[in-house]
Amino acid sequence: MATLSHLRQLSNLIADSVTALERIAQETKTSVPDLDDAPSTYTPDAEVYGATPEALKASRIIAGAGLQFASLVRPPREVMFDVVHAPYLTAALRVCLEANVTDILREAGPKLIADRLRLETLNVQTARLMRLLASQHIYREVSKDTFVNNRLSVILDTGKTVEELFASPETKYHSPGFPALYSFIMGFSAKGPPNLWEVISNPETAFSGEVTDSATHRAWGLDVPMWVWYEQQGQDHERKFFEKALAAYNKLQPDRAIEEAYPWADLKPGSLVVDVGGGVGSAMLVLAKKHSHLRIIVQDNEKVTGDGLQMWSNVFPEAVQSGRVTFQGHDFFKTQNVKDASIFWMRYILHDWSDDDAVKILKELRAAAQPNTVLVILDHLLPYTFRDPNTPPVLGNDAPEPLLPTYGAGNTMGYLEDILMMVLLNGEERKLDNLSALLTRAGWKLQRAQPVEGTTGFYVPVHAVPA
Ligand SMILES: C[S@@+](CC[C@H](N)C(=O)[O-])C[C@H]1O[C@@H](n2cnc3c(N)ncnc32)[C@H](O)[C@@H]1O
Known part of the structure; x- marks a missing residue:
């Protein structure tokens, strides 16, 4: 028998795993959620993906195979185009997070985004940013310049009312959930990655294991490890913000x-x-x-x-x-x-x-x-x-x-964390x-x-x- 192409092997893996997930969903009375779903609270236990070890493995196979498929069938120049533009995606996401877009949409429902955003500079641009995100299944554009939340964007929800968010912006991240973590990664720690090459190519820092020689510490000009900085006078807000980010990371x-x-x-x-x-x-x-x-x-x-x-x-x-x-x-x-x-x-x-x-x-x-x-x-x-x-x-x-063997692009958290540790702390x-x-x-x-x-x-x- 002729060897199956990788395309066919991946396709079979996905088909078999989907069948397994549908069966497990029935057996465990869990759901197979849709991307358009925008639950007010995210309840992973209600979803089939982690319901049993077999379901977890099937979902990892689908994620890994799906992304491998994309790398296989798209022209390499296009795949690479996406990779080199990754910072633009996070820039768009950061604006939406800091401008409370998800919270606003939760209260407003499908509305022209410009009608609801209270920051004057964020109107037309925001729709463009959201369109980029919608192209990656974060938010959904339901008609011209009109967006709604979906399965991915609701993770940015702080759970606070829009009134509260505008009245006390300093408490925005004092709520449970992932926004504090994302804000930390896309804010403070994001100054590091663009500086990594400079740190790695500089003989003074290239082989250093000092926290203060990391790309992020150098970018901020921090001459003590951030842990020491958090203990200094006047850094209570930064320290507590990090503690909230860590609480989300732990979740x-x-x-x-x-x-x-x-x-x-x-x-x-x-x-x-x-x-x-x-x-x-x-x-x-x-x-x-x-x-x-x-x-x-x-x-x-x-x-x-x-x-x-x-x-x-x-x-x-x-x-x-x-x-x-x-x-x-x-x-x-x-x-x-x-x-x-x-x-x-x-x-x-x-x-x-x-x-x-x-x-x-x-x-x-x-x-x-x-x-x-x-x-x-x-x-x-x-x-x-x-x-x-x-x-x-x-x-x-x-x-x-x-x-x-690692499930590829469907399972990158550990490798991303590795580089986060390198860039942030030389860890x-x-x-x-x-x-x-x-x-x-x-x-x-x-x-x-x-x-x-x-x-x-x-x-x-x-x-x-x-x-
Ligand atoms: C990434 S956090 C992990 C916190 C905790 N282990 C957890 O799982 O949530 C790292 C912790 O190390 C602490 N830390 C840093 N330098 C330290 C030191 N020299 N002695 C004791 N703790 C330190 C920080 O304050 C911070 O709370």
């Missing part, structure tokens, strides 16, 4: 990403979990609610832990009042004073730092570890994009041919072999790297024990 993964990252129930009552660089304690909030037998310390810079304590006093006061959960100002480059931890937990910390800095952090924890202390690290653990026989398929490189999302080498340098031994089912990207809890 990219379901709670089970924390609940199943370790067999918490097996720990003895009173066991101590230390969240190192724990921010305002978002991960520990999930844990503390589920496992009342654990004691928890959240460590971070002083002002961040202050914000954390304030947040917990509102959302889970009994945990902090009883002393079961405490907050501690602590610099993780300095001696770790907690010596009786059962678990040192570090989520989204190592990826912020270069190898040498990461080893310093790991060594401080190693010096404070007991023989039975377990270090749990949570970042993306990136597979290579070729079929690497040394990377266990469970790490997310199990897609069928002719897809890339890195690591591969299994890199991380294992870092752990060895710091006196730890990698014990387990097992993804939690149903998580996004290459989110893999890694357990390490004293070597």
